[in-house]
Amino acid sequence: MVTRNVPRWDRGSLLRKGAAEQATFVELFFDLAMVFILSRLVEQAFDMLAEPHGASGWTVLGQSLLLFLPLMRVWTLTTYITARFDPRRPAVQGSVIASVFGVLIFGVSVSWAFDGRAVAFAGTYIVMQAGRTLAISLLATAPEVRTAYLRYFCWYAVISVPWLIGALRHGPARTALWALAVLVESVANARGWPVPRLGADLANLWATAARYLAERYQQLLMISFGEPLLSVGVTFTQVPASPYRITALIVAFLTTVLLWRLYFHVAGQLVDDAVLAASHPARTGRVAGVAHLIMILGVITTSVGHDLVEKHPHLHTPLTWSSVILAGPAIFLVGRSLLEYVVYARVSLPRPAGIVALVALIAPLALVPPLAVSGAAAIVLLLIAIADTRRSHRHPDEQPTPP
Known part of the structure; x- marks a missing residue:
């Protein structure tokens, strides 16, 4: 009999009990959604650069970067979740599938993120990032996992302010506020998401997975x-x-x-x-x-x-x-x-x-x-x-x- 080497798990926890191995089908399904939004990002940048009377080319490039970076943060958080939690569990699969839907909303909003669909784009990002981290911090049973995701949620609660205010503004004000949100998130990530009384932690799953x-x-x-x-x-x-x-x-x-x-x-x-x-x-x-x-x-x-x-x-x-x-x-x-x-x-x-x-x-x-x-x-x-x-x-x- 051939024994398959799969991560061990028990009924009391969603955490992986062994090292994460290759991606599961639900994770590959999530990657399919990434194909769509990457294609939309390219098409959006191309259309604006090729338009003779459109926005400045440098403005287009800056805006495209502002759309690319939060997308990568969504993918990274999803990947870290499936590295820590067992993607064979229905609850984890449901989280990944919900993320696929969020990426789909990103894709249909990206072309008008700096126009009529800014609220949809920014709102989706905050719901995906703050919502998932809050849910894990409330439901996790391991203290170190609960603390880690509570730190993430505290920062995403702060980051949501410039994202949402920027979605309600127009022109350079929106770009500046969204750039501020991306910058704050990058600094928080580099510093280990420090929160008073909860501390900071630069260690991550790369050490074990x-x-x-x-x-x-x-x-x-x-x-x-x-x-x-x-x-x-x-x-x-x-x-x-x-x-x-x-x-x-x-x-x-x-x-x-x-x-x-x-x-x-x-x-x-x-x-x-x-x-x-x-x-x-x-x-x-x-x-x-x-x-x-x-x-x-x-x-x-x-x-x-x-x-x-x-x-x-x-x-x-x-x-x-x-x-x-x-x-x-x-x-x-x-x-x-x-x-x-x-x-x-x-x-x-x-x-x-x-x-x-x-x-x-x-x-x-x-x-x-x-x-x-x-x-x-x-x-x-x-x-x-x-x-x-x-x-x-x-x-x-x-x-x-x-x-």
């Missing part, structure tokens, strides 16, 4: 890799075919393949081992999580750039467009450099050199067609991939050496 969390972040990154292919493919079907657009499609595909390869060669395959071998696994895991979110932001930004290249064959490239096309790969390389430091306690020279090259090309390439800009970005990524291959040939058995 490194393999599970590394796999979950990789799954989300793989979903984001699919977004450029999906987006540029849909765009290609909506415009007349031409040699220009066929070439743009090929460049978009090759760029996505290069981003994928740069991640998995080789540090991306060793994240969990590096976290487990680190002197401070919880802290190292938190940094690894941030690195993945930065890379996802880079992939999504790259996807917006490919859409601009595919649909608008202009004779010149606006500065905001060249910024998006080149900043996407640059942001990805920033996250990949951080991940490399987590795994090897160093950053190889081609990565920062590639970041500098991409940033330096933004202004000069604003004078050439968008396809040339995306081609230049692909060449930079190709050179880094070649350098990685040469290094791996010189050091074929390099093992993780985390800081």
Whole structure:
């Protein structure tokens, strides 16, 4: 008889009694909802950047970032919940399915989050974050779990004020208030969610569930890799075919393949081992999580750039467009450099050199067609991939050496 190695649990607690392993079907179902909202984020940014009489390109990019960051916080909290609680239990499954519905509301609100659906967007975020943390703090039986989620709830109660007031305001006031909410949440998270009498705790589940969390972040990154292919493919079907657009499609595909390869060669395959071998696994895991979110932001930004290249064959490239096309790969390389430091306690020279090259090309390439800009970005990524291959040939058995 074959015995399946699954987490143990008893009737008195929803907590996992063993280490979290691979994602369950309900967690993968939640990830499907992420496909929808990531696609909506790309479409929203593309539509506003491509509109000749719309908002400033820089304003669009800032607003898109403000929409991206809370989405990632929702995904992170959901993943931490399923790492701590047994997702085979109906109550936990119900929480995840409710989160799927919340992400769906996000998706249908994101295009008008700075217009007529601001209340729906902000309200959904507060209900999901504050509501879930409050429910867990009231229902949890383990004192340390109850205290942790009560700290989270106290902070989300504070954060809800600028979110909701901003939803009722218009223009720059809304953007400023929402930016303040995101900043406060980021600082609270970095400081361990400190609350008087409840203290603070920087430790997290990375110390005990490194393999599970590394796999979950990789799954989300793989979903984001699919977004450029999906987006540029849909765009290609909506415009007349031409040699220009066929070439743009090929460049978009090759760029996505290069981003994928740069991640998995080789540090991306060793994240969990590096976290487990680190002197401070919880802290190292938190940094690894941030690195993945930065890379996802880079992939999504790259996807917006490919859409601009595919649909608008202009004779010149606006500065905001060249910024998006080149900043996407640059942001990805920033996250990949951080991940490399987590795994090897160093950053190889081609990565920062590639970041500098991409940033330096933004202004000069604003004078050439968008396809040339995306081609230049692909060449930079190709050179880094070649350098990685040469290094791996010189050091074929390099093992993780985390800081």
